[in-house]
Amino acid sequence: MSDLHRRVEETNAILARIARDYSPAVFASSLAAEDMVLTDLILKAKLPIGIFSLETGRLHAETLDMLNRVRETYGYEIALFRPQPEAVEAYVSQNGLNAFYDSVEMRKECCRVRKVEPLGRALSGNKAWITGQRRAQSTTRAELAVQEDDAAHGMQKxxxxxxxxxxxxxxxxRANKVPYNALHERGYPSIGCEPCTRAIQPGEDVRAGRWWWENPESKECGLHVVDGKLIRIKSVAA
Ligand code: SF4
Structure with missing residues (x-):
């Protein structure tokens, strides 16, 4: 069995266990390459795991086009969660449309309004949520475990x-002809909101294009809380 085949088998076993033991469970897709792997596995196995995306209002057209590609390929409609209009209006009127460039605090407040609050609504009522994060993606994810006790949201992650x-x-x-975001072929290994993501140069860290004006340690959007509210569980029995 090849390494990839083994990884796929293990991932299928994890997803099946989540569907069996942690229902209702949801998958938070950012419509990037990793998320398309999980989308393909979940939908082909017909697992009872809902898939949603956070439509922040600042996504690339290419990312939004992935919603159509998933619909065409799988006949599946990804659920969208959007920020509260009044919260966006308040942020923009008080700080400006692109105030996230001004400071880490302003950036995190924009992420809170456009991502973190909608995520809370998307997760509400579920026992578990799933992400496409990988350890190798960044220094902030080097300790990432397959299963975590997400006390902040009161569920397993x-x-x-x-x-x-x-x-x-x-x-x-490529082996499974899964659709993927066209930006990945233009130097974007990691894709977030349009004004906060840029293409990287060969040899740069895969998340170097995300919030490129900040220090690597601060480069998370608040969706993946680590500061004492999230406990790494090192092994997961299938
Ligand atoms: Fe706002 Fe940028 Fe965060 Fe998107 S990634 S929510 S535009 S700060």
């Missing part, structure tokens, strides 16, 4: 691709 490499992801997508 699963990262089934935690030990997948970037090569594994692309080998899977």
């Amino acid at each position: 699963f990262n089934p691709l935690a030990d997948w490499s970037e090569q594994d992801v692309w080998d899977y997508l």
Whole structure:
């Protein structure tokens, strides 16, 4: 059995266990390459796991086009959660549309309004949520475990691709003809909101294009809380 085949088998077992033991469970997709691996596995196995995305109002057209590509390929409609209009209006009127460039605090407040609050609504009522995070993606994810006790949201959090490499992801997508975001072929290994993501140069860290004006340690959007509210569980029995 190849390494990729083994990883796929292990990931399928984790997803099946989540569907069996932690229902209702949801998968938070940012419509990037890793998320398309999980989308493909979940939908092909017909697992009762809902898939949603956070439509921040600042996404690239190419990212939004992925909603159509998933619909065409799988006949599946990804649920969208949007920020509260009054919260966006308040942020923009008080700080300006692009105030996230001014300071880490302003950036985190924009992420709170456009991502963190909608995520809370998306997760409400579920026992577990799933992400496409990988350990190798950044220094902030080096300790990422497959299963975490997400006390902040009062549920379990699963990262089934935690030990997948970037090569594994692309080998899977190509072997299975899974659609992927066109930006990945233009130097964007990691894709977030349009004004906060740029293409990287060869040899740069895969998340170097995210909030590129900040220190690496602050580069998370608040969706993945670590400061004492999230406990790493090192092993997951299938
Ligand atoms: Fe706002 Fe940028 Fe965060 Fe998107 S990534 S929510 S635009 S600060």
